[in-house]
Each structure stands twice: as structure tokens, then as C-alpha cells.
Amino acid sequence: MDPVIVTGAGPVGLTLALALARQEVPCVVLDEGPGKDEARPARTVVLREDAVALVERLTGTSLTGPGCRWAGWRSMRRKQVTRAVEFGDDADPAPLHIAQHELTGVLRAAAARAPLVRIAADSRLDGVEQETSGVTAHTRGPSGTWWRGSYLVGCDGPRSTVRKLQDIRFPGRTAVERYAVAALRTELPWPDEALLHRMPPWRTSGPSAGEVVARPLPRGVWRLDWLLPAGKDLVTPELLVNRVRETLTGWAEGETPAYELLDTGVHTVHHRLARRWRVGRVLLAGDAAHLLGALGTQGLEEGLLDADNLAWKLALAWHHGPHEALLDSYQQERRAAIAARLRAADQLLPLLRGGGGLRSYVPGSARGNDALLADGHLGHGALGLPGSYAGSPLAPENLSGEVSVRTAPGAPVDDVRVTAEDGTFVRLRDRLGRGALLVVLIAPGTGVWDRKHWVTAGIMPRLAAAVTALPHRAELLVAESYPGAAAHTVLLVRPDGHLVTAFNGVRPADLYTAAEATLGGTAPEAERTTRSTGAAAGSR
Numbered sequence: 001m002d003p004v005i006v007t008g009a010g011p012v013g014l015t016l017a018l019a020l021a022r023q024e025v026p027c028v029v030l031d032e033g034p035g036k037d038e039a040r041p042a043r044t045v046v047l048r049e050d051a052v053a054l055v056e057r058l059t060g061t062s063l064t065g066p067g068c069r070w071a072g073w074r075s076m077r078r079k080q081v082t083r084a085v086e087f088g089d090d091a092d093p094a095p096l097h098i099a100q101h102e103l104t105g106v107l108r109a110a111a112a113r114a115p116l117v118r119i120a121a122d123s124r125l126d127g128v129e130q131e132t133s134g135v136t137a138h139t140r141g142p143s144g145t146w147w148r149g150s151y152l153v154g155c156d157g158p159r160s161t162v163r164k165l166q167d168i169r170f171p172g173r174t175a176v177e178r179y180a181v182a183a184l185r186t187e188l189p190w191p192d193e194a195l196l197h198r199m200p201p202w203r204t205s206g207p208s209a210g211e212v213v214a215r216p217l218p219r220g221v222w223r224l225d226w227l228l229p230a231g232k233d234l235v236t237p238e239l240l241v242n243r244v245r246e247t248l249t250g251w252a253e254g255e256t257p258a259y260e261l262l263d264t265g266v267h268t269v270h271h272r273l274a275r276r277w278r279v280g281r282v283l284l285a286g287d288a289a290h291l292l293g294a295l296g297t298q299g300l301e302e303g304l305l306d307a308d309n310l311a312w313k314l315a316l317a318w319h320h321g322p323h324e325a326l327l328d329s330y331q332q333e334r335r336a337a338i339a340a341r342l343r344a345a346d347q348l349l350p351l352l353r354g355g356g357g358l359r360s361y362v363p364g365s366a367r368g369n370d371a372l373l374a375d376g377h378l379g380h381g382a383l384g385l386p387g388s389y390a391g392s393p394l395a396p397e398n399l400s401g402e403v404s405v406r407t408a409p410g411a412p413v414d415d416v417r418v419t420a421e422d423g424t425f426v427r428l429r430d431r432l433g434r435g436a437l438l439v440v441l442i443a444p445g446t447g448v449w450d451r452k453h454w455v456t457a458g459i460m461p462r463l464a465a466a467v468t469a470l471p472h473r474a475e476l477l478v479a480e481s482y483p484g485a486a487a488h489t490v491l492l493v494r495p496d497g498h499l500v501t502a503f504n505g506v507r508p509a510d511l512y513t514a515a516e517a518t519l520g521g522t523a524p525e526a527e528r529t530t531r532s533t534g535a536a537a538g539s540r
Contacts, residue, residue: 002134003028004314005149007125007162012286012303013155018058020309021116023435025318028118028147030139035121037101041183042263043222045100045300048379048386050094050412053429055310066106067343068218071192075374076200078201082370095379097215125161128152128282135281150318151281160288166279172193172272178228179267180235182244185220186259189251192216196374202250210248214300219508235266269293273340277331285310290338295376312495315435319324325520329394337387344382389498396501396517403504406484413499418477423451429497437474437515438493439467442485446478459506470515494518
């Protein structure tokens with residue numbers, strides 16, 4: 001079968017290609033550039049733990065080297081510290097801050113090692129044709145040619161050629177916010193801590209909204225963002241240098257500390273959402289499908305989650321034949337998650353920037369504007385909380401024996417330690433992204449006994465038989481505990497790590513129904529045949 005064509009060799013396109021290759025789907029990545037990226041220290045992203053785990057799982061490379069885990073966070077208003085957070089435990093892991101070119105470099109290196117990923121440099125897309133059996137793409141450039149694929153995914157950024165060729169509208173708001181940005185090497189009074197400083201006392205005049213954010217990077221480098229007033233006033237080099245000196249002097253409460261200015265820029269935030277994310281065998285992901293980034297660093301992470309959501313669905317369709325409901329669910333789930341964040345930003349940011357009260361808009365909230373804004377930076381609250389697929393069309397209905405755990409259906413599962421089928425102890429996140437459903441039994445005490453002593457005892461044989469009979473490949477894992485789950489609770493987890501449901505014990509019929517719903521209603525015919533043949537052989 002023809003490979004999947006991915007247009008765009010940025011972090012989203014490379015992540016999608018690696019995620020598909022992990023599930024034995026070949027990919028061609030069309031890169032309109034020369035195959036390397038310009039170093040821009042001022043262009044960075046902040047990733048939460050699930051996105052960090054995704055990249056590390058696909059690349060086999062720790063991001064802690066090229067990126068920086070925050071030691072803490074502090075919010076300040078004028079001279080007062082209004083909030084201080086220390087990171088360091090698994091319950092609330094520190095966000096990771098990394099330059100985008102460093103992230104892309106890690107992904108490129110992994111793609112170069114992947115036999116099923118081919119990157120075609122200097123290949124600019126200018127035509128797409130599709131029919132029932134596949135897609136044909138044409139590129140121009142030194143190696144311009146025709147490419148044949150099974151599907152095509154546009155990860156080609158805000159000016160997406162794929163989106164334009166499919167005549168997909170991209171409505172939204174332009175220049176929601178603007179930031180002056182600088183990357184510099186210096187020493188600040190808060191080593192390795194990120195800082196949100198609102199209304200700094202030294203800003204008594206000038207065109208400023210009175211808000212600056214400092215985020216650490218490795219090797220003593222910092223990214224500083226100054227929120228600019230509305231309008232299109234030119235940000236000159238002189239203005240940026242003055243802002244750097246003024247800010248550093250204010251924080252040092254004296255003379256300007258030594259610094260080395262590495263990179264500058266202006267970051268303009270747009271809010272846009274494509275009307276459709278799928279047209280037959282052509283799909284969109286990342287900035288081609290949405291523009292977010294209200295707090296300066298959020299948009300790329302959502303693109304990585306697009307790739308994670310799409311990869312297992314596209315891989316299943318590639319291996320077992322088209323499964324329309326499953327592919328349609330990609331747009332329904334991810335577009336709803338992005339739309340919720342855009343609505344929150346559009347409703348709350350004007351109030352936060354204007355200093356208006358929030359209690360009439362957020363019932364029951366006693367937090368101030370600064371706390372809500374800080375939550376957005378930290379990945380919490382209305383502005384920063386990761387998307388959930390609670391309203392997914394893949395959610396099963398009318399099942400008996402369902403129970404609640406701390407993770408709501410549709411939300412990402414916690415990364416607990418589990419015993420794999422070969423008896424080894426692994427993290428739950430390590431088993432994601434392989435295309436298999438995960439069935440997790442909560443069985444206290446199993447962690448202190450060798451697997452051979454309990455794998456044939458109690459409810460395990462019955463659960464193992466139920467897992468074997470599921471309409472899609474599944475892996476049975478055992479955990480000593482899971483937040484909010486009683487003993488003998490059974491969790492069903494999607495290949496992208498989102499919880500489908502939880503049962504109080506072994507319920508083969510309900511487990512089968514839930515798995516079938518997760519596949520969009522029914523498994524493709526080819527997979528049903530394979531599974532039934534395998535189950536029959538196993539019974540003999």
C-alpha cells in the first residue's frame with residue numbers, strides 16, 4: 001500500500017511521521033526547505049508532561065538536555081510576590097521550555113534513523129488530486145515530481161497550501177495580542193524559575209501594557225516577552241534594547257547586569273480555526289488547522305496532540321482498510337478541544353488585560369486576574385487546561401458496571417507503573433502509541449510478587465480471555481494502584497492515552513462494546529477477520 005504523505009517538516013509533521021512509523025506505516029515528508037532549520041533562540045515552546053512524553057517516546061531522546069525544566073514559578077505585581085510554585089514531584093511535573101529549532105532537530109535526527117520515514121527536501125507542494133483509492137501530490141523545486149500516497153496530511157503551517165488547495169475556510173481573529181521578544185544570556189535573581197511580572201514599578205510611562213514574562217532556557221539563556229499595546233506600532237531595535245536594559249535593571253534593583261543579546265523578534269498571536277480538518281483522504285494538523293498561542297508558547301503543543309490523536313486512527317485505516325467514523329472523529333475531537341481553548345481566551349483575555357473583575361464571568365472563582373493568568377502559563381485553568389474528549393463520538397454509551405476514577409472519560413490517563421505482559425515493570429505512557437488498546441487491571445500487591453504467581457490466579461484468566469477476544473489488538477497490563485480506583489477496577493485506554501471507561505471488575509461483554517465504540521462502531525472487516533482467526537487458533 002502507498003505511504004502516507006505528510007507536507008511540512010516542522011515539529012508537527014515530523015511527530016506525525018514518527019508516530020505512524022512506530023505503527024509500521026511508511027511516510028514521505030515533503031519539506032519545502034533545504035532540510036535544516038535556522039537557530040532562533042527567541043522562538044520557543046513550553047510543553048506539558050504528556051507532550052514531552054510523546055516526543056521522548058518517539059525519538060528515544062530526553063528533552064531535558066536541549067530544553068529546561070523550570071525549578072519553579074513566581075508571579076509578581078509591582079514589587080510583591082503574589083504566587084510561588086516549586087516543582088519537583090510526579091504529581092505536578094515542571095513544564096519544559098525548549099527552543100523550537102532544538103525540538104525540530106531532535107525530531108529530524110529520529111526521522112533520519114527511522115527506516116519507514118523518508119524526508120524529501122526542497123519539495124514545495126503545488127497540487128493535490130485524490131480519488132477513492134489514494135492521493136497524488138505534485139511538488140516543484142529541484143526535485144519536483146509526482147508523489148503517490150494513501151492519505152495526505154497538511155502540517156504546512158498557517159499559510160497551508162493543502163488547506164488552500166482543498167478550499168477550506170480559516171476564519172478567526174487577527175493580531176489578538178503582540179509581544180516583543182528577546183533571547184539573552186544573563187543572570188536573573190531567580191535561577192531556573194519562570195516569572196510573570198505584572199505592573200513592574202519601573203514602568204511608569206511609555207507604550208506598555210505593564211507585563212513581562214521570563215522563561216529560562218539551558219546554559220543561562222532566558223526568553224523575555226513584553227506584552228505590547230494594541231495597534232501596529234513599529235517595534236524598533238532601540239525600543240527592544242531599552243526594554244531589556246530597563247527590565248534587567250529593575251529586577252537587579254541597581255545597575256544593569258551583564259547580558260548578551262542573542263535574538264529578538266515580535267510574536268503576533270492570531271486565533272483561527274479551520275472549518276474542516278478532513279476532506280476525503282486529505283487532512284490538516286497543527287497550524288494548518290488552528291492558530292492559538294494566546295500566552296506566547298501554546299500553539300505548537302496543540303499541534304503535537306493533533307499528531308498523537310490522528311496517528312493511531314490513520315494507522316488502523318492504513319493497515320485494515322478505510323474506517324470513516326474513526327477518521328471523522330479526529331476532526332470532531334481535536335477541533336472541539338481547540339475551540340474550547342479559543343473561546344476561553346477570547347472571553348477572558350480582554351478582562352485580564354483590562355484588569356476587570358472576573359467573578360461575574362467565572363462563577364465561584366475567588367482568584368484574581370494574576371492567578372488565572374498564571375494558571376494559563378502553567379497548563380491549568382480555563383486558559384491552560386489540556387483538552388479532553390468527553391464529548392467524543394467514540395465514547396461508549398449505556399454500559400453497566402462503569403465506575404469513576406480520578407481521570408474522567410476522555411481525559412489523559414495518569415502515568416502509573418504497570419507490569420507488562422512479559423513481566424517487566426514499565427510506565428503506562430511507555431506502552432502508548434503502538435496502535436493497541438490498553439486494558440489495565442488494578443490489583444494491589446502484584447508489584448511485590450513475580451508475575452508467574454498471579455497471572456493464572458483469580459480474575460486474571462477470565463480478563464486475559466476477554467482481552468484476546470476484543471475486536472482490536474489490545475495489551476493487558478496490571479497496576480498496583482491508580483488514583484481513585486478500587487481493587488479489581490479495569491481501565492480501557494486508547495492508543496493515544498485517553499481513558500475510554502472504567503469497570504468494577506471483569507465484564508467481557510461491556511469491555512467488547514466499549515472497545516468497539518472506540519474504533520468508531522465496528523472494526524474494519526480485514527481486522528475482524530484477522531482477530532477472529534487468531535482467537536480461533538488460540539482456542540485450539
